[in-house]
Amino acid sequence: MKLLLSKYVWFDGRYALAEKANVPITTHAIHYGTSVFEGIRAYWNGENLHVFRLDEHVKRFRRSGQFYNISLNFSDEEISGAITGICKKNKLKRSCYIRPFYFVGEYGIDLHVTEKAPTNVAIITFPFGDLFSKNGITAGVVSWRKFSDRSTPPQAKMGGNYLNSIIATQEAKRNGVDEAVLLDHNGNVSEASGENIFIVRGGQLITPTLASSALNGITRDTVIKIADNLGIKVVERDIARSELVIANEIFLTGTAAEITPIISMDSKKIGDGNPGEITKKMMDKYANIVMNRDDGRYSHWLTAVY
Ligand SMILES: Cc1ncc(COP(=O)(O)O)c(C=O)c1O
Known part of the structure; x- marks a missing residue:
């Protein structure tokens, strides 16, 4: 590219x-x-x-x-x-x-x-426009594990760290999916190659803790804060690999990916195979906030250039 x-x-x-x-x-x-x-x-x-x-x-x-x-x-x-x-x-x-x-x-x-x-x-x-299709992407768990604090700090955004993301992405593409999901050193869900991950179960948003080697993503934080204000409960906890395929909805968050729905995980359809209701609500809110079309509650997140 x-x-x-x-x-x-x-x-x-x-x-x-x-x-x-x-x-x-x-x-x-x-x-x-x-x-x-x-x-x-x-x-x-x-x-x-x-x-x-x-x-x-x-x-x-x-x-x-x-x-x-x-x-x-x-x-x-x-x-x-x-x-x-x-x-x-x-x-x-x-x-x-x-x-x-x-x-x-x-x-x-x-x-x-x-x-x-x-x-x-x-x-x-x-x-720059969309990194991924906003209609949703396919993802799969790869065999490579996310590096952890046992080796190098996952919270440091270092060039060298991204070799882990590169080898994970190569495997995902070989497997015919758009994006890789990596497990942490304990086998729980960590994050995607360059995005944090959220699942929706029982109307709640669930995302791995930083102890699962997930980056403390700024979009992750944005989603947590806006969900809170929308009255959607957010839980940070370990996510077992098998929870991915029984989730009602899954989405990724990241500066480049913004909020991207996952519509298929490990070849299993998520929900009805379309972006879910909570995912769409978060995407709409996010788009309004970044475009300064929201009610002003989040305008402190925007720095005007001109
Ligand atoms: C490994 C990884 N996880 C998560 C994210 C998402 O972080 P943010 O929302 O701050 O862009 C990124 C992107 O920076 C990343 O590279």
Whole structure:
């Protein structure tokens, strides 16, 4: 998939033409996966471009690096300003994806990464629509397990972690489904390759706890908060693998996937094979909130670019 990258990127404090922002082949992150990233969306509603939950993304961006003492040498305000700034610089008036990342630069082959290791920071952006069909996708449990705190911290959004997602996705595609669901080290449901998972049973939303190695997703948090306000009970607990196939509804959440219904799991139809009622309710609410068409209760989640 080739990206339609916007003309300018932000690189170490300056705007640069995308093709001029390069790093040497000796960059530590290329060799060891010592990169940290975020995925953020901004929504164009015909009047303004709004970055969704910018503060939470910037906080997680810094926290991810702290697990590994990888320094982000810009303040939260500078990063937030650069994120809205790069949208402005590119005169973006379409919904887009924003990818800030930082990584260990020239640090030889040293595995003792400390706060002193030099880092570079960049932000790229590109117009972006739906990642998955909003009519629902198929999914299946794969044999690869989600890595856990027994090996590396699942709460750190590190480049290297995504090898687990890549090998899981390859297996899912070989099995003929759209998306992989991974089990945690105990065999309970963890999450999908790049999304959190929710099931609906008895009118309640159920999602795995962070102890199941699920990322503390910002969309997951959004769904929990809006469900609460809609009077839908949310339970965070272990989900046994077999609960997936008897769930009334299943959906995934993520910045890129937004809220995506799963209509078939392990070749079994979920519900009647169409997005369920609660899933559709959450999708509608989410779309209204990000487009600033809701009642204003969640407007603090939106940062206007223009
Ligand atoms: C492994 C993984 N789980 C879950 C998510 C969803 O997180 P968020 O809603 O913050 O985008 C992502 C995306 O960042 C992810 O990569």
